[in-house]
Structure formats: structure tokens, C-alpha cells
Amino acid sequence: MSENKAQSDLFESPRSTWEGCSVLLDINDGDRLVFARLSSGATLKIGNKNCSLQPLLGCPFGSFFRVENGTQGPYLSRYTPSTEGNNVLEKGDGQSIDELRDNRALVDNNKAQSLTGEDINEMRRLGATGDEIVEALIANSATFEKKTVFSQEKYRLKKQKKYAPIVLLRRPFxxxxxxxxxxxxxxxxxxxxxxxxxxxxxxxxxxxxxxxxxxxxxxxxxxxxxxxxxxxxxxxxxxxxxxxxxxxxxxxxxxxxxxxxxxxxxxxxxxxxxxxxxxxxxxxxxxxxxxxxxxxxxxxxxxxxxxxxxxxxxxxxxxxxxxxxxxxxxxxxxxxxxxxxxxxxxxxxxxxxxxxxxxxxxxxxxxxxxxxxxxxxxxxxxxxxxxxxxxxxxxxxxxxxxxxxxxxxxxxxxxxxxxxxxxxxxxxxxxxxxxxxxxxxxxxxxxxx
Amino acid sequence: MLPIDSTKKLSFTRCIRDGDLVIVYERYDNMKAIKVCDGSVLENRFGVFKHSDWVGKQFGSKVFSTKGGFVYLLAPTPELWTLVLSHRTQILYIADISFVIMFLEIVPGCLVLESGTGSGSLTTSLARAVAPKGHVYTFDFHEQRAVSAREDFEKTGLSNLVTVGVRDIQGEGFPDELSGMADSVFLDLPQPWLAIPSAGKMLKQDGMLCSFSPCIEQVERASETMRSSFTDIRTFEILLRTYEVREGKLDDFQGDEAGSLGSLPRKRRQRSNEGSNVRETTGPPTVMARPCSEAKGHTGYLTFARLKCLS
Missing domain, CATH: 3.40.50.150 (Vaccinia Virus protein VP39)
Known part of the structure; x- marks a missing residue:
């Protein structure tokens, strides 16, 4: 892909990125929006990690990326989300009516989570993926099971954003x-x-x-x-x-x-x-x-x-x-x-x-x-x-x-x-x-x- | 209507010619589209206007009738056209139209699909957005409506940008030969969920879809159907509040008497007339604005979605 592509196609905007193109990066479903110009040297800070934007070059607009841990540190890797929504919210319409759980048992004392920050860092050192950390957090949450389906989903989403951020590549319009x-x-x-x-x-x-x-x-x-x-x-x-x-x-x-x-x-x-x-x-x-x-x-x-x-x-x-x-x-x-x-x-x-x-x-x-x-x-x-x-x-x-x-x-x-x-x-x-x-x-x- | 031919664009030097489409403006709420035809006349409550008097005048001119009444002749635009077109169906208005075009990311050169055509209000603005090299394919299952729409696009000079097809999009989907070619698809159908899978097939990867529905139940069902192959599904409602502006004089309140807020204006006026510290009883005229009390309370919900990028 060359810059010429954008310039020659007067009336057809390209559907994939090229060196030097301006992109909009949507991090975690609109939580953070960054305009960037792609090049092999460009980097983006996600959480506390610096990731190269190189993997985004030549990819179609609309591609999803997530942070993976490699031998040389974290890097952005393209992935395809499943066609079927794996979202509880999306298949849960029957449950919304039958839902019996509510928030009566929840106490706001900050003691529900038994995993400490050190535990999580240790998991990272051992090469756990973001998704694995999210699962571990859920397994170690004393209150997760008592939450309603919707607040369970909310909890999962919150943790996913923190430990397994998603970057979406967008054309700036x-x-x-x-x-x-x-x-x-x-x-x-x-x-x-x-x-x-x-x-x-x-x-x-x-x-x-x-x-x-x-x-x-x-x-x-x-x-x-x-x-x-x-x-x-x-x-x-x-x-x-x-x-x-x-x-x-x-x-x-x-x-x-x-x-x-x-x-x-x-x-x-x-x-x-x-x-x-x-x-x-x-x-x-x-x-x-x-x-x-x-x-x-x-x-x-x-x-x-x-x-x-x-x-x-x-x-x-x-x-x-x-x-x-x-x-x-x-x-x-x-x-x-x-x-x-x-x-x-x-x-x-x-x-x-x-x-x-x-x-x-x-x-x-x-x-x-x-x-x-x-x-x-x-x-x-x-x-x-x-x-x-x-x-x-x-x-x-x-x-x-x-x-x-x-x-x-x-x-x-x-x-x-x-x-x-x-x-x-x-x-x-x-x-x-x-x-x-x-x-x-x-x-x-x-x-x- | 559109300056596709750059010599025909609005200009100090370009004048109304025989055969031009003009918008005859009587009042903000009374306009009419007329094709200038030498020898014809326009008759309205202001008198009889001879078309031949209009030829050679600039667009935007005031023209007079035989008995001295006047109207303005404006160059047609999609916005004015929306106000004058004949309503064969419920139409989309400027706020929804503008938002749809921006959200669907329609720019010159795009290929856009629409169903149904209806009265062609949105279609006219879609054509403007894709001009000069793009194209709008619009479909309506109603044969007569499609014919009337074609006549309208002929009249407004948009025939080169718009193709009107007769087709039941809910039943048959969009034609296969347009598969994977559309930048954007717009649906204004009673059961949009029936057409969404076909819309997905027509779109280029990362392309945009919009469905317009007046009822929330339609929106829920359409959104459900979109979830399998679309992302960024968002629903909006947009309305316009208009303001009326007038110049008026307001009585100046004499604030020198604490605790006498209930006193009659007449009393205040008398007092200020006899008092030594004379003040104006009325201030200078001020320009004031307030929202018009009548407005559209609802047009429809706009649901947008982007085709998931899976390749």
C-alpha cells in the first residue's frame, strides 16, 4: 500500500490502511479515541504498555486488535470477533423477566475480590492472557454468582476493558x-x-x-x-x-x-x-x-x-x-x-x-x-x-x-x-x-x- | 438542481432561462416548484405572473405580477425541494436527512442503496452527496410511485445520479448484481429485519447501514437482526426546535421600591411621571427570540450499524 493509493483514488476511498495514513483508533468501544498517523515507527500507549502500530499497516478498516504478550513485550494482534454475539445481554431476553437475583446481598466493603494486584502481576509474568486474567478475577470474586445476569456482564466487560483492551481501526470521517x-x-x-x-x-x-x-x-x-x-x-x-x-x-x-x-x-x-x-x-x-x-x-x-x-x-x-x-x-x-x-x-x-x-x-x-x-x-x-x-x-x-x-x-x-x-x-x-x-x-x- | 455541469452553477452572471426549474417563494410556508416556460403564466393570490418576465432575471430576484403583487424566484436545492415536493408518502425532513448522510459517511463517488423510494425526499439529498461520480439505486415496490419518482428526478435534473427500480426489497432483497458494491444502505421499510440480511450482502466491508422506523418495536427487532453481522449498532432520535424572532418594547420595571413587587404598572407609571428622578417607562426596542410553540414531536428512530469486518 502506498500513499499514491489515496491520491489516485479521488472518488474511492481505500478500505485498507497504508503507510502515512491517518486513522482513528477506538479503544474499548469508545472509551478512548486516538487519531494517529500510521508508520512503522509509530507507537500507542495502552494501559501502561507501549505498542507498535506496525501491525495495523495494510489492514482493512474495521479490523479489531488486542494486546498479546510476546517474547519482546506486548504487541497488537489482529483477531476476528465471533459472528455470534457471545454477549449474555444479547441472548438474555427470557432471563430478564425470570431474574430472581437482585442486589440485596451485595455489601460495598471492597472485600469481594480475593486476587491482589501482586497476584495479577504474577499471572502476567507467567504469560497469562488478558482473557485468562478476567476469568481468574471472576472465579475469585465472592459476589459474582450473586449478581444479576446483567451486572455479571457489566463486571466482565469492565474487567475485559482493563485487562484485555480492544483496539478498533477506523477511517476518520x-x-x-x-x-x-x-x-x-x-x-x-x-x-x-x-x-x-x-x-x-x-x-x-x-x-x-x-x-x-x-x-x-x-x-x-x-x-x-x-x-x-x-x-x-x-x-x-x-x-x-x-x-x-x-x-x-x-x-x-x-x-x-x-x-x-x-x-x-x-x-x-x-x-x-x-x-x-x-x-x-x-x-x-x-x-x-x-x-x-x-x-x-x-x-x-x-x-x-x-x-x-x-x-x-x-x-x-x-x-x-x-x-x-x-x-x-x-x-x-x-x-x-x-x-x-x-x-x-x-x-x-x-x-x-x-x-x-x-x-x-x-x-x-x-x-x-x-x-x-x-x-x-x-x-x-x-x-x-x-x-x-x-x-x-x-x-x-x-x-x-x-x-x-x-x-x-x-x-x-x-x-x-x-x-x-x-x-x-x-x-x-x-x-x-x-x-x-x-x-x-x-x-x-x-x-x- | 445540482451544479453537475459547472457552467450551470449559481452565479452573479447566470440568469433564469426558459426551461429552468425555479422555486417560487411566497412565504416561508408557501413555496412551489415551477418549470419556466415562455408563454406560461403563474396565477396565485398575488395576481398573474408571466414566465416571460422571469427569463433573464437572476435567481433570488423579486418579480411582480400584473397587479403589482410579488414573489421571489429561488434556485432549487434539495432542502427547498423537500418543502415543495408532492407527498406520495410520509417523507423525511431536513434534520433526519442531514444526520443520515453524515452518519452513513456518504461522500462524492459513493454507491448508495435505498428502499423505499417514497416521495424521493431523501433520495434527492443522497444524490447531492454522491455527485458527481457516485450513484444512488433506489427501490420501491409500488410501480406508480417509482414512475412518479423518475419523473421528479428528471425534473430536478438528477436522472444521471439516480436509478429507480421497482422491487419488493423485504420480499426479494436487493438485486444480486449489486452484491458487495454498496458503501451505504438506507432502509425505510415497515419490516426492516426482512431486508437486513440482504443489505449486509450488498455492503462493502466496513460499510454502513441505516434503518429508519417510527416505532420502537421495529427498532428492537431490527437491532436484534443486525447483531449477527453488524457492529457499532446505535439508535438515535433527532428533532429540530425552531425559534421566532421579533422586535418588541418591554415595560421598564422601576426597581426603586423594595417590597412593592405587586404594585400595578399604572401606579408605577404615574409615579415616574410626577417624580423628579424621571426614567423611561419603556426601554429601547429589543430583538427577542423564543421557541415556536408548534413542533414535530417525533419523526422516527434512526438505527445505524456497520458491517463487521471479517476478512
């Missing part, structure tokens, strides 16, 4: 990237939920051959998701106010080939306008942009691993920490370049034709003053979608657009998403949910005359 970031680093993506993002893309009618203008202050997630929908056609122009472009790191997690990367460009808003007004750009601005170019190239070489991004930092830009030796994933090959400065001739074509649509996710900018500026760049009848975590900026913006007769079909909407546990006779909404997906102002621009 907008959905998984968004979900993973919301779970771990929601501030970096402005708390943008996957359903909200999907609505932004629909409401703005992002489709092949569109020229999409975005204001992306959500780390490049929006830009990446638009580029994914464009599939190497049209353009996504990431515009910014002021001197430095907004970071687009997340867009580098997608496995975009050259064709798609070329379609991701950036431009300061003033440039889109100076051309709009037929004015020449001041020379000083050009040298500014050169500086930015080199800055953003630095960013390209920053590690893609999410795990290493500091949680404490609120500042998006300082999150982009340089590659360090302690990085769990050592990246060997650089991902394709994306986010080049928009070439003059394309800016001129946008001037002539206008953008097909607009998406804004800029929680730090005043919505109305931004929209007022940016609106003339869109062609007439172009749809737009604006995300915000607060209602008031969108309400004000909508009111002003109405007063100015600039747009119609406007609506502020807020998505609500609830996940369910579905099991025979035990279906109910999940106990935990994300209660807020933000607000979207959508509408269609009308002709000013």
Missing part, C-alpha cells in the same frame, strides 16, 4: 472526527455537535462543484467537512479577519488526497474585497501573507494525535504544540498540504460569479457585523448557514437581514439529539446525553435590486 473532538476537546470545535454540523452542510447546500465560503473558527473541522463533501471539485475558501489565518489542523486528520487538498484554500477577507472593489492590494499585505504561509506550514508538521493536545489550554492557537519525543504517535510522513493561499485568478472568478454558499462557525465574532461585510460576496439565491452557541447574536442578525431585505426563508433552529439503548424489553433513552447542540441561522440571500 467528519462524523467520527466531530464526535471524538466533542467528547474530548469540545472547546476546540466550539461545541459543534455532529448533527449540528450535518445540518450546516445541508442548509448551505454544499454539493460538488460549489464554491463554498467558510469562516471556520472551529479548528478546521468545518473546512474539512466541506472539503469532504466537495470530493475534489469546487473550492472551499477559508476566510479570516485580521492578520493570521484561523488554524485548520483538524482538516489534516481526514485522509485527503492531493485533489481534495488543492481545493482547500484560504484568503483574508480584505483580499476578497479588494478584488471585489477592483483595488490593488497594498504590497505590505503581501509580505504579511508570506509570513503566514510559513506559519501555517509549521502547523502542517504538528502531530495529528489528539491525545497530546493539552486539555488545560483554552486558546486554540497554543493548542498546536510542536512534535515532541513523548508523543505516543511518531509521525513519519507528512500529510498532503492543504490550505494554500487562494490564487488571484480564483479570487477573480469568485468576484465575477460569487460564492455558491456561506457557512459561518465563528463563536468569537459578532455575527451581524461579519454577515453584513461578507454578504455581498455571495451570489444571489445562495443559501447560508450560521452556527452560534448563543441565540442573541443570531436573533439580531436575522432581524437585521429581515429589515434590510437581504434574505428570505430565514429560520433559527436548534437540533436535539438523543441516543437510545436498544435491548429486548430494556429499550430506553441513554442515561447521559448532550443537552445542547447550538443554534443555526439559515436562509437564502435574495437579489439586492
Amino acid at each position: 467528519t462524523r467520527s472526527i466531530c464526535e471524538a473532538y466533542l467528547k474530548k476537546y469540545p472547546t476546540r470545535i466550539g461545541f459543534l455537535r455532529m448533527d449540528t454540523l450535518s445540518l450546516l452542510l445541508s442548509m448551505a447546500n454544499v454539493s460538488a462543484n460549489s464554491d463554498v465560503l467558510v469562516v471556520d473558527m472551529v479548528g478546521g473541522l468545518l473546512t474539512g467537512s466541506v472539503a469532504e463533501r466537495l470530493g475534489g471539485t469546487g473550492y472551499v475558501c477559508n476566510t479570516y479577519i485580521g492578520g493570521s489565518p484561523y488554524p485548520m489542523d483538524i482538516a489534516r486528520i481526514f485522509n485527503f488526497g492531493d485533489e481534495i487538498c488543492k481545493r482547500i484554500v484560504r484568503s483574508p477577507l480584505t483580499d476578497l474585497f479588494s478584488v471585489q472593489n477592483g483595488l490593488q492590494k497594498p504590497v505590505s499585505q503581501d509580505s504579511d501573507s508570506c509570513n503566514m504561509e510559513s506559519q501555517s506550514n509549521d502547523r502542517i508538521s504538528s502531530p495529528v494525535s489528539m491525545e497530546e493536545v493539552s486539555l488545560a489550554s483554552e486558546n486554540v492557537i497554543s493548542d498546536l504544540i510542536p512534535e515532541s519525543t513523548s508523543s505516543p504517535v511518531i509521525k513519519m510522513s507528512k500529510p498532503a498540504k492543504l490550505g494554500e493561499k487562494a490564487p488571484q485568478e480564483i479570487i477573480s472568478s469568485w468576484k465575477e460569479h460569487g460564492f455558491s454558499c456561506l457557512i459561518i462557525a465563528a463563536p468569537e465574532l459578532d455575527t451581524w457585523s461579519l454577515v453584513k461585510e461578507i454578504f455581498p460576496l455571495m451570489s444571489s439565491s445562495a443559501p447560508f448557514a450560521i452556527y452560534h452557541q448563543y441565540l442573541q447574536p443570531l436573533a439580531t442578525c436575522m432581524h437585521n437581514l429581515q429589515l434590510g431585505k437581504m434574505a428570505i426563508g430565514m429560520q433559527i433552529s436548534e437540533p436535539w439529539l438523543r441516543e437510545y439503548q436498544v435491548l429486548p424489553s430494556r429499550t430506553h433513552p441513554c442515561m447521559q446525553m448532550n443537552a445542547f447542540g447550538g443554534y443555526i441561522l439559515s436562509g437564502t440571500k435574495i437579489s439586492p435590486n
